[in-house]
Amino acid sequence: MTLEQISIRAAVARRQHVQYIDFVExxxxxxxxxxxxxxxxxxxxxxxxxxRAAESLMGAHLKSDFCESTPLSRLIYGF
Known part of the structure:
Protein backbone atom coordinates (compact mmCIF):
# COMPACT_ATOMS: atom_id res chain seq x y z
CA MET A 1 0.00 0.00 0.00
CA THR A 2 1.36 3.40 -0.96
CA LEU A 3 1.19 6.69 0.93
CA GLU A 4 -1.22 7.97 -1.72
CA GLN A 5 -3.59 5.05 -1.11
CA ILE A 6 -3.39 5.67 2.64
CA SER A 7 -4.21 9.37 2.22
CA ILE A 8 -7.14 8.60 -0.11
CA ARG A 9 -8.59 6.11 2.37
CA ALA A 10 -8.10 8.60 5.21
CA ALA A 11 -9.84 11.36 3.22
CA VAL A 12 -12.83 9.09 2.61
CA ALA A 13 -12.95 8.12 6.29
CA ARG A 14 -12.80 11.81 7.31
CA ARG A 15 -15.79 12.58 5.09
CA GLN A 16 -17.75 9.60 6.40
CA HIS A 17 -16.89 10.12 10.09
CA VAL A 18 -16.70 13.89 10.56
CA GLN A 19 -17.26 13.59 14.31
CA TYR A 20 -14.24 11.27 14.69
CA ILE A 21 -11.52 13.28 12.92
CA ASP A 22 -8.93 12.67 15.67
CA PHE A 23 -9.57 8.93 15.57
CA VAL A 24 -9.20 8.85 11.78
CA GLU A 25 -5.91 10.75 12.01
CA ARG A 52 -6.89 -3.38 14.81
CA ALA A 53 -8.96 -0.18 14.73
CA ALA A 54 -6.74 1.27 11.99
CA GLU A 55 -6.96 -1.94 9.97
CA SER A 56 -10.73 -2.00 10.32
CA LEU A 57 -11.37 1.65 9.52
CA MET A 58 -8.94 1.88 6.63
CA GLY A 59 -9.61 -1.56 5.13
CA ALA A 60 -6.00 -2.68 5.43
CA HIS A 61 -4.10 -5.56 6.97
CA LEU A 62 -0.65 -4.64 8.23
CA LYS A 63 1.00 -8.02 7.73
CA SER A 64 -0.17 -8.47 4.15
CA ASP A 65 -0.25 -4.87 2.88
CA PHE A 66 3.14 -3.72 4.21
CA CYS A 67 6.68 -5.09 4.38
CA GLU A 68 7.89 -6.57 7.64
CA SER A 69 10.71 -4.03 7.81
CA THR A 70 12.21 -1.22 5.74
CA PRO A 71 15.75 0.10 5.36
CA LEU A 72 14.82 2.90 7.79
CA SER A 73 13.56 0.50 10.47
CA ARG A 74 16.64 -1.67 10.08
CA LEU A 75 18.78 1.43 10.54
CA ILE A 76 16.87 2.65 13.61
CA TYR A 77 15.76 -0.57 15.30
CA GLY A 78 18.15 -3.13 13.86
CA PHE A 79 15.48 -5.33 12.22
Whole structure:
Protein backbone atom coordinates (compact mmCIF):
# COMPACT_ATOMS: atom_id res chain seq x y z
CA MET A 1 0.00 0.00 0.00
CA THR A 2 1.36 3.40 -0.96
CA LEU A 3 1.19 6.69 0.93
CA GLU A 4 -1.22 7.97 -1.72
CA GLN A 5 -3.59 5.05 -1.11
CA ILE A 6 -3.39 5.67 2.64
CA SER A 7 -4.21 9.37 2.22
CA ILE A 8 -7.14 8.60 -0.11
CA ARG A 9 -8.59 6.11 2.37
CA ALA A 10 -8.10 8.60 5.21
CA ALA A 11 -9.84 11.36 3.22
CA VAL A 12 -12.83 9.09 2.61
CA ALA A 13 -12.95 8.12 6.29
CA ARG A 14 -12.80 11.81 7.31
CA ARG A 15 -15.79 12.58 5.09
CA GLN A 16 -17.75 9.60 6.40
CA HIS A 17 -16.89 10.12 10.09
CA VAL A 18 -16.70 13.89 10.56
CA GLN A 19 -17.26 13.59 14.31
CA TYR A 20 -14.24 11.27 14.69
CA ILE A 21 -11.52 13.28 12.92
CA ASP A 22 -8.93 12.67 15.67
CA PHE A 23 -9.57 8.93 15.57
CA VAL A 24 -9.20 8.85 11.78
CA GLU A 25 -5.91 10.75 12.01
CA UNK A 26 -4.54 8.27 14.57
CA UNK A 27 -5.52 5.40 12.28
CA UNK A 28 -3.84 7.11 9.36
CA UNK A 29 -0.69 7.54 11.44
CA UNK A 30 -0.56 3.81 12.20
CA UNK A 31 -0.69 2.99 8.49
CA UNK A 32 1.92 5.63 7.67
CA UNK A 33 4.21 4.11 10.31
CA UNK A 34 3.68 0.69 8.75
CA UNK A 35 4.56 2.12 5.35
CA UNK A 36 7.67 3.95 6.54
CA UNK A 37 8.98 1.48 9.13
CA UNK A 38 7.29 -1.84 8.35
CA UNK A 39 4.43 -3.60 10.04
CA UNK A 40 6.56 -5.07 12.81
CA UNK A 41 7.62 -1.63 14.09
CA UNK A 42 4.08 -0.23 13.69
CA UNK A 43 2.81 -3.02 15.94
CA UNK A 44 5.61 -2.36 18.41
CA UNK A 45 4.87 1.39 18.57
CA UNK A 46 1.08 1.05 18.93
CA UNK A 47 -1.11 -1.08 21.14
CA UNK A 48 -3.08 -3.94 19.61
CA UNK A 49 -6.39 -2.08 19.85
CA UNK A 50 -5.03 0.87 17.83
CA UNK A 51 -3.64 -1.42 15.15
CA ARG A 52 -6.89 -3.38 14.81
CA ALA A 53 -8.96 -0.18 14.73
CA ALA A 54 -6.74 1.27 11.99
CA GLU A 55 -6.96 -1.94 9.97
CA SER A 56 -10.73 -2.00 10.32
CA LEU A 57 -11.37 1.65 9.52
CA MET A 58 -8.94 1.88 6.63
CA GLY A 59 -9.61 -1.56 5.13
CA ALA A 60 -6.00 -2.68 5.43
CA HIS A 61 -4.10 -5.56 6.97
CA LEU A 62 -0.65 -4.64 8.23
CA LYS A 63 1.00 -8.02 7.73
CA SER A 64 -0.17 -8.47 4.15
CA ASP A 65 -0.25 -4.87 2.88
CA PHE A 66 3.14 -3.72 4.21
CA CYS A 67 6.68 -5.09 4.38
CA GLU A 68 7.89 -6.57 7.64
CA SER A 69 10.71 -4.03 7.81
CA THR A 70 12.21 -1.22 5.74
CA PRO A 71 15.75 0.10 5.36
CA LEU A 72 14.82 2.90 7.79
CA SER A 73 13.56 0.50 10.47
CA ARG A 74 16.64 -1.67 10.08
CA LEU A 75 18.78 1.43 10.54
CA ILE A 76 16.87 2.65 13.61
CA TYR A 77 15.76 -0.57 15.30
CA GLY A 78 18.15 -3.13 13.86
CA PHE A 79 15.48 -5.33 12.22
Missing amino acids: RCELVLQQAHDLGWRVAQMLNDEHSV
